[in-house]
Amino acid sequence: MAKLTENAFRDVNIAFANELSLISDKLGIDVWELIELANKHPRVNILQPGPGVGGHCIAVDPWFIVSTTPEEARLIRTAREVNDGKPAWVVEQVRKAVEGRPGAVVACLGLAFKADIDDLRESPSIAIVQTLAKELTDAKVIAVEPHVDALPKSLAGRGVDLMGLDEALEQADVVVLLVDHTVFKNLDRTRLADHVVIDTKGLWR
Structure with a gap:
C-alpha cells in the first residue's frame, strides 16, 4: 500500500499541473509563467504539466486504490481521469x-x-x-x-x-x-x- 500511495500522490500532483494547463489555455494565460510565479511562495511547489502520465507505476498504481475503495478514492480517481484525458487535449x-x-x-x-x-x-x-x-x-x-x-x-x-x-x-x-x-x-x-x-x-x- 505504501508504494501505491507514493505513486497516487505523485499522480495527484501531476494532475493539478495538467488541469492548470487546461485552465490557463482557456483563459489565455502562460501556464509556465503562472507556475513559476506561484512557486515563488516558499510552501508551494507545483509540478510541470505535460502531455499526460506514463510508465508502469504512476499511470497504473492509483487504479488499484480506486478499485479497492471506489467510494472513498474520489480525488485519486479524478486525478487519473485528468491525466488520462490530457492526450486528447494535445490531439x-x-x-x-x-x-x-x-x-x-x-x-x-x-x-x-x-x-x-x-x-x-x-x-x-x-x-x-x-x-x-x-x-x-x-x-x-x-x-x-x-x-x-x-x-x-x-x-x-x-x-x-x-x-x-x-x-x-x-x-x-x-x-x-x-x-x-x-x-x-x-x-x-x-x-x-x-x-x-x-x-x-x-x-x-
Whole structure:
C-alpha cells in the first residue's frame, strides 16, 4: 500500500499541473509563467504539466486504490481521469494546427514516457501519435524517438514514419514536443522558426 500511495500522490500532483494547463489555455494565460510565479511562495511547489502520465507505476498504481475503495478514492480517481484525458487535449491542439492545411506533415518528438530513456510503457505520447495517425487522414505523421531503433507494435503499420530529428524538421509543418529529451532541449530554436510549434513540456519557452 505504501508504494501505491507514493505513486497516487505523485499522480495527484501531476494532475493539478495538467488541469492548470487546461485552465490557463482557456483563459489565455502562460501556464509556465503562472507556475513559476506561484512557486515563488516558499510552501508551494507545483509540478510541470505535460502531455499526460506514463510508465508502469504512476499511470497504473492509483487504479488499484480506486478499485479497492471506489467510494472513498474520489480525488485519486479524478486525478487519473485528468491525466488520462490530457492526450486528447494535445490531439485537439494538433487538429487545430493542421486545419486548412491539407497534406500537412506533423512531427511528434518523443515516444518514451519520460526524458532520456527508451521505455515506452503506458506512454501518453504513443496514444497521441496513434490517434493523430488515425484521425488526421489528410496529414502525414512522423515520430522522432532517438532512443529506439524501430516503432513499437502499437504504431507499426499505422502510416507513421520513424525518422531522425533533422529529417523530420526538414519535412514538418507542425512540430509537437511530447518528451523533453536532452537532444530536443539542445535544439537550435531558429530551426523552429518556420514551423507551428506545440510544446507540451514548456521546453522551448
